Amino acid sequence: MISSPDLPTRLETARLYLRPYRAGDGPMYLMVGLRNRAHLARYEAENPLTTLTDTVEAENLIRDFIAEWQKGSAYFWGVFDRQTDDFVAQIYIGLTDRALPAYELGYVVDCEHEGRGYVTEAARAALRFVFEHLRAHRVSLHCDETNVRSARVAERCGFTLEGRIREDKRAPDGGFTDTLCYGLLRREFAAFTSQSSQNSPPPAP
Ligand SMILES: CC(C)(COP(=O)(O)OP(=O)(O)OC[C@H]1O[C@@H](n2cnc3c(N)ncnc32)[C@H](O)[C@@H]1OP(=O)(O)O)[C@@H](O)C(=O)NCCC(=O)NCCS
Numbered sequence: 001m002i003s004s005p006d007l008p009t010r011l012e013t014a015r016l017y018l019r020p021y022r023a024g025d026g027p028m029y030l031m032v033g034l035r036n037r038a039h040l041a042r043y044e045a046e047n048p049l050t051t052l053t054d055t056v057e058a059e060n061l062i063r064d065f066i067a068e069w070q071k072g073s074a075y076f077w078g079v080f081d082r083q084t085d086d087f088v089a090q091i092y093i094g095l096t097d098r099a100l101p102a103y104e105l106g107y108v109v110d111c112e113h114e115g116r117g118y119v120t121e122a123a124r125a126a127l128r129f130v131f132e133h134l135r136a137h138r139v140s141l142h143c144d145e146t147n148v149r150s151a152r153v154a155e156r157c158g159f160t161l162e163g164r165i166r167e168d169k170r171a172p173d174g175g176f177t178d179t180l181c182y183g184l185l186r187r188e189f190a191a192f193t194s195q196s197s198q199n200s201p202p203p204a205p
Pocket of ligand 1: 039040043044107108109110113114115116117118119120121142143144147149150152153
């Protein structure tokens with residue numbers, strides 16, 4: 001297991017920086033949750049961010065994130081604008097298989113920052129973290145088939161559509177929707193990053 005002191009606590013991209021949440025972030029996180037409730041209702045209804053009602057609850061959630069980071073079971077990154085320090089997005093990396101190792105990726109963008117490429121930019125930095133620092137062999141990502149914006153982020157990050165789980169969720173109209181299953185392997189990420197010549201490929205484990 002990779003111990004948390006060996007992990008970076010800041011990732012930088014052209015426009016953004018990513019940092020783990022820290023004690024004292026509760027009030028900021030509550031404001032993020034309150035203004036994004038409607039925005040996240042369709043595809044992130046189970047995200048605890050959407051049900052926060054006060055700062056104590058928000059601070060407790062932040063403390064859970066810190067504990068998860070320390071255990072190596074999940075890494076929640078807050079994504080911020082480098083110039084303004086505004087909260088822009090959140091990236092989630094969850095351990096799914098310690099032996100492989102494999103992780104899953106999740107993301108939400110702040111409603112005032114959607115459609116500007118921030119999530120793709122931050123997700124690519126988070127993927128470098130997963131492959132280089134967590135030594136992942138594989139990363140998976142699931143999204144609803146109607147969540148076109150999310151699928152586009154996955155594809156822009158080099159994920160391959162591997163399959164679909166049929167009719168496993170209710171749609172707002174009472175019908176059913178499928179879940180799209182994406183995967184990204186270590187060697188594919190290395191090829192993807194060297195092709196786009198933005199980053200050096202991750203070293204072999
Ligand atoms: C899914 C979600 C995170 C995608 O966010 P997003 O803002 O569309 O994704 P990005 O930040 O990568 O932005 C990409 C868009 O910005 C546009 N863009 C604008 N300026 C840009 C720039 N300077 N650089 C790159 N892209 C730019 C791109 O063209 C792209 O638009 P397109 O998808 O219409 O082609 C967001 O819709 C969301 O939070 N939804 C609710 C929660 C959710 O569904 N989470 C995922 C669950 S699986």
